[in-house]
Amino acid sequence: MTTVAPLLAARGVSKAFFGNPVLRGVSIALQPGRVHALLGENGAGKSTLINLLSGALRPDGGEIEVDGRAVPRMTPALARQAGIAVVQQELSLTASLSIAENVGLGAYPKRFGLIDYKELAARAKAACALVGLNEPLSTPVGHLALGRRQMVEIAKALYRKPRVLILDEPTSSLSSTETKILTDLLERLRGEGIAILYISHRLNEVMALCQHVTVLKDGTCTADRSLVGTDATGLVRLMVGRDPGDLFPKWQPFVSTTTAISVRKFSAGLMRDVDLDIRAGEVLGIGGLVGQGQEDLLLGLYGAIPGRTASAVVNGISGLPGGVPKANALGLAYVPADRKREGLHLIHPILTNMMLPAFARLPALKLRSRKTERETGKSLAAQLAIKGDLQRPAQALSGGNQQKVALAKWMPHDPLVLLLNDPTRGVDVETKREIYLMLRTFAAAGKAVVLLSSDTSELVHLCDRVAVVREGRITATLERAALSEEAIVSAAMGAEKQKVAA
Amino acid sequence: MTAWNDSAGGKRASAILKSRPFLTLAIVAAVWIVASFVSRGFGAYGHLRYLVELGAVIGLVAAGQTFVVIAGGIDLSVAAIVTVSAISLPLLSWQADPTGLVSILAVLVLTTIIGVINGLGVALLRVHPMIMTLAMATFLQGLLIIIAGGSAVTAENPLVHWLGNARPAGIPAGIILWIATSAVVLTVMHATPFGARIFAMGANPLAASLSGVPMTSTTLAVYGISGFTAGLAGVLVLGMNGQGYVGIGDPYLLASIAAVVLGGTSILGGLGTYAGTIPGAILLVTITALITVVNASPGWRSILFGSLILGLLLLSGREQARR
Numbered sequence: 001m002t003t004v005a006p007l008l009a010a011r012g013v014s015k016a017f018f019g020n021p022v023l024r025g026v027s028i029a030l031q032p033g034r035v036h037a038l039l040g041e042n043g044a045g046k047s048t049l050i051n052l053l054s055g056a057l058r059p060d061g062g063e064i065e066v067d068g069r070a071v072p073r074m075t076p077a078l079a080r081q082a083g084i085a086v087v088q089q090e091l092s093l094t095a096s097l098s099i100a101e102n103v104g105l106g107a108y109p110k111r112f113g114l115i116d117y118k119e120l121a122a123r124a125k126a127a128c129a130l131v132g133l134n135e136p137l138s139t140p141v142g143h144l145a146l147g148r149r150q151m152v153e154i155a156k157a158l159y160r161k162p163r164v165l166i167l168d169e170p171t172s173s174l175s176s177t178e179t180k181i182l183t184d185l186l187e188r189l190r191g192e193g194i195a196i197l198y199i200s201h202r203l204n205e206v207m208a209l210c211q212h213v214t215v216l217k218d219g220t221c222t223a224d225r226s227l228v229g230t231d232a233t234g235l236v237r238l239m240v241g242r243d244p245g246d247l248f249p250k251w252q253p254f255v256s257t258t259t260a261i262s263v264r265k266f267s268a269g270l271m272r273d274v275d276l277d278i279r280a281g282e283v284l285g286i287g288g289l290v291g292q293g294q295e296d297l298l299l300g301l302y303g304a305i306p307g308r309t310a311s312a313v314v315n316g317i318s319g320l321p322g323g324v325p326k327a328n329a330l331g332l333a334y335v336p337a338d339r340k341r342e343g344l345h346l347i348h349p350i351l352t353n354m355m356l357p358a359f360a361r362l363p364a365l366k367l368r369s370r371k372t373e374r375e376t377g378k379s380l381a382a383q384l385a386i387k388g389d390l391q392r393p394a395q396a397l398s399g400g401n402q403q404k405v406a407l408a409k410w411m412p413h414d415p416l417v418l419l420l421n422d423p424t425r426g427v428d429v430e431t432k433r434e435i436y437l438m439l440r441t442f443a444a445a446g447k448a449v450v451l452l453s454s455d456t457s458e459l460v461h462l463c464d465r466v467a468v469v470r471e472g473r474i475t476a477t478l479e480r481a482a483l484s485e486e487a488i489v490s491a492a493m494g495a496e497k498q499k500v501a502a
Numbered sequence: 503m504t505a506w507n508d509s510a511g512g513k514r515a516s517a518i519l520k521s522r523p524f525l526t527l528a529i530v531a532a533v534w535i536v537a538s539f540v541s542r543g544f545g546a547y548g549h550l551r552y553l554v555e556l557g558a559v560i561g562l563v564a565a566g567q568t569f570v571v572i573a574g575g576i577d578l579s580v581a582a583i584v585t586v587s588a589i590s591l592p593l594l595s596w597q598a599d600p601t602g603l604v605s606i607l608a609v610l611v612l613t614t615i616i617g618v619i620n621g622l623g624v625a626l627l628r629v630h631p632m633i634m635t636l637a638m639a640t641f642l643q644g645l646l647i648i649i650a651g652g653s654a655v656t657a658e659n660p661l662v663h664w665l666g667n668a669r670p671a672g673i674p675a676g677i678i679l680w681i682a683t684s685a686v687v688l689t690v691m692h693a694t695p696f697g698a699r700i701f702a703m704g705a706n707p708l709a710a711s712l713s714g715v716p717m718t719s720t721t722l723a724v725y726g727i728s729g730f731t732a733g734l735a736g737v738l739v740l741g742m743n744g745q746g747y748v749g750i751g752d753p754y755l756l757a758s759i760a761a762v763v764l765g766g767t768s769i770l771g772g773l774g775t776y777a778g779t780i781p782g783a784i785l786l787v788t789i790t791a792l793i794t795v796v797n798a799s800p801g802w803r804s805i806l807f808g809s810l811i812l813g814l815l816l817l818s819g820r821e822q823a824r825r
Binding site for chain 2: 302327336341357359364367
């Protein structure tokens, strides 16, 4: 097998976004007739690597090779010509078009310059049959359930008769029957000599289906080996194994019996019947795979989405806040994950962004004091090491500094509970360190910090307790003594139960 | 130290020179100067004063419109509200109200309530502002036809008459009303937390709501203000005209939006100032006057008006793409 040139390969590719390296010298080779697993935690660089392989992004360094020949300027069009098809994690379907139209989109058969619907139907039908889609081909995709849409997405890739098939978490929304159809299909395609790159968080699937594995960790390749002779525990260790260094402040045990927030049978969004106590003075981590309902837990407590509960006590007041202004008045503050969309007003000056929670709470028609605002802004900037003119629009700042502004704006209010949604995503190491230090100082002052994070290592090294969320429920609450990346990842994946995929 | 002061002062001066309100003002001045050379009598003090007086009505309607547009919405019911105000005022007259102040206040309360209903539809029923205010306009027009029919109603209100005709110290009362309103509007917009909330809401409603901005009450207030200033404009236009009739407010819908945009306020919300809308309103009446001077047929007047507005917008810079 090693003598055959890989159908598609990356040789030492690097990529950085706004100065933050995401991939550093990563190599991967996709051989014909092999299912290649790509593993790594959230933010390890998997999606970026796929985007490089499919030409959606251009590498800063290194090369992309097709059939052993370097392609200096890979584009999505070139990738399609080379027979590379990608099934994206975020579905790229058009809801109002039919199944057939979506499957053939961009490659419609033509007759006399018009779309040949008869031919399209025949070819789409063949592709759909492969993935077990038996709905009428004229059904609008918007009418299908998420799992069926995922199958349409896969059919769309197969319609182009690919030589290289890249699947980014294809089974995350599939039922076990659909997963079985997919794994059988991939086995067959492998037999036909297609190279498959398979990304999944479900380790048992990977063990059953794949022959080779590449593990990414913080943008570097930590393993590139055959799957023979490894087990699930070994894979988890490969994904999370890293020296945390002195990134995290020294952990000190906290002594506090005061409860900041206590809810029983709390439901909001995806979360169902959660019992949770958040203590003053602790950093409570919220872990789990992306999209299990963690965000709804924070938003529900914050009153930004409607929630129900059997009983709730928030900072001594019973009942949920039920609205953001009310939550702020009760001493809650929320820092969103998507700082550009939810956290900041990018077109407004940094200073105005910092002052907004104050504007929201002050009497509406009280005259503003520009002098006090400038002074508050200056001291916040000094405290969080935000450099430069505060009259610049917030979009002029780097991602890390934007995150600091999103945090800083709550500081003048001295919140009792700080709800953070992935505050270090896409933030450079130095800023991470500053944010960690701030959170620990905050907790040491007797405040409660709830840290939702997709970065398992920060949950382990920063938190006093970690609640792991899976499918809308808290499935495990790990105390400091029991905290390890392996424990969190297994709880998040339900690995302890060894759920059978098929 | 002095050098630092100088550079800060210089920076501020250049920022003012480059700002949209100043640019719009410069265009107004340029048009006035050119027009006074071309057309005899255009540059006379009396004529320019008359232009500003006409601009006051647009300026008042556009005051509320500026609030709404900055907050990320649009109010298409302002013209109908102007008409409601101008027609209901003569109908709401009491013997026990010799100055006419009480009926003016009653009308302003009425138009503010209409605005708040717009706000309720936008904030609570989540109807798109365009649909909500357009439906409101259609509703009001129907109501006005039923109440007033085709006849004009004459105002017997002393205070309204004074507003439309008096000239204390040589300055028309309408202009004084506009100056006073402008002072309040600019203060609320740029010097209060309420004003800051409006900008935040328009720039990014999601981030504003997660920062604790009370979205519902702010939306109600913004559309209420628009109803109030449109009502005020209706009172002024009634005083200048002497009579109210169905359709008296019609010219002020497009004019108010055009004044806001010409003044540099972003139609996407979140950026802008009433300081730009003021010269924007004066620019609009100036263009109208110029076209009248040219003595073209009504069809050509409309075509000229539309083309000139488009040309001016291209001249003073289009909206920059947002990320």
